[in-house]
Amino acid sequence: MQIARDILTRSYRSMRTIRDFEERLHVEFATGDIPGFVHLYCGEEASGVGVCAHLTDTDTIASTHRGHGHCIAKGVGVDGMMAEIYGRRSGVCRGKGGSMHIADLSLGMLGANGIVGGGPPLICGAALSHKTLKDGAVAVAFYGDGASNEGSTLESLNLASVWKVPAVFVVEDNGYGEATGASYAVAGNQKDRAAGFGMPYFECDGNDFFSVYETAGEAIEHARKGNGPAMLHVHLARWYGHFEGDAMTYRAADEVTKLRAEHDCLVNFRRKVVGAGLLEDSDLDTIDTAVKDEIEAAVVAARKAPLPEDADLMKDVYVSY
Numbered sequence: 001m002q003i004a005r006d007i008l009t010r011s012y013r014s015m016r017t018i019r020d021f022e023e024r025l026h027v028e029f030a031t032g033d034i035p036g037f038v039h040l041y042c043g044e045e046a047s048g049v050g051v052c053a054h055l056t057d058t059d060t061i062a063s064t065h066r067g068h069g070h071c072i073a074k075g076v077g078v079d080g081m082m083a084e085i086y087g088r089r090s091g092v093c094r095g096k097g098g099s100m101h102i103a104d105l106s107l108g109m110l111g112a113n114g115i116v117g118g119g120p121p122l123i124c125g126a127a128l129s130h131k132t133l134k135d136g137a138v139a140v141a142f143y144g145d146g147a148s149n150e151g152s153t154l155e156s157l158n159l160a161s162v163w164k165v166p167a168v169f170v171v172e173d174n175g176y177g178e179a180t181g182a183s184y185a186v187a188g189n190q191k192d193r194a195a196g197f198g199m200p201y202f203e204c205d206g207n208d209f210f211s212v213y214e215t216a217g218e219a220i221e222h223a224r225k226g227n228g229p230a231m232l233h234v235h236l237a238r239w240y241g242h243f244e245g246d247a248m249t250y251r252a253a254d255e256v257t258k259l260r261a262e263h264d265c266l267v268n269f270r271r272k273v274v275g276a277g278l279l280e281d282s283d284l285d286t287i288d289t290a291v292k293d294e295i296e297a298a299v300v301a302a303r304k305a306p307l308p309e310d311a312d313l314m315k316d317v318y319v320s321y
Contacts, residue, residue: 009283011269012269012270014072015269017078017291019042021295022041022042022069024299025068026042028299033086034085035087037243039100041068043237043264044069044206044238046236047142047212050204050211056137061109062118062120064112064172065242067111067112068081068085075107078294078298079297083301084099084102085098085099086303088305089305110126117143117150117152123167124156127167131164131226139166142172145176146176161197164226164228168230170234172236173206174236176250179242179250190233194230199230199231202215209265210269
């Protein structure tokens, strides 16, 4: 398939930003300066970026514990994100959300979620709003294989089909629900689950941006045209534990090493676009350098930013419509 050069460049920058942002957080969290829990998205970059490349600010998404990647893919700036994760007043949620509740409603990013399966019900509501307002937008729920077993998710699949709303349910199947293998805990398969709720099923390789981009485009187009919801099943793997501090004793000793060596979506992207003459190595190297500098500046600024004060406690709690 033909993809415009600007989309390729923007997508690579988003994936590189997610990768470097998360790798840097892995280092920063170990210092003890970041409050709360952190769940990293490394290894899954092509999924969030491949899906969000088809979305606008009017479209809405709901995320998971692992929300940094979805934020960046939807266009949230790293300065505000880093400050938020550090719990600073300059963060996108004024330092009150932190990593697990990071959000930016101005960009249609409804937030990371500390509840497993908490995103799909939100997306049913967002998709109903899009349908009612006739704004041509779609709502996308990202959730994992573990959350696919939650009643809230199954009820959302049913409700979205009953209402015939423009929703896409993206199963980011990384093989583990926390420390439990999907092969042990997930009965049947996702395709049959989609069929059970009367929605089309799409499947792709989450290690390949182009596979995600093409397949996500089909699923999103189906929903955007008013044909009701769709399910997108993305096969991928996370490189770090479920949370920072997870010793990953449930994984084979060389599992992550092999994933990094053989299934790196950024390496796969670079090889394909350079091999096809779509971009030059130098183009991608320039992006790499710029992203590294941007994240360094974001960390420095976050460390210096002020913390919320007592007077901020009751601000931003309620929204008036």
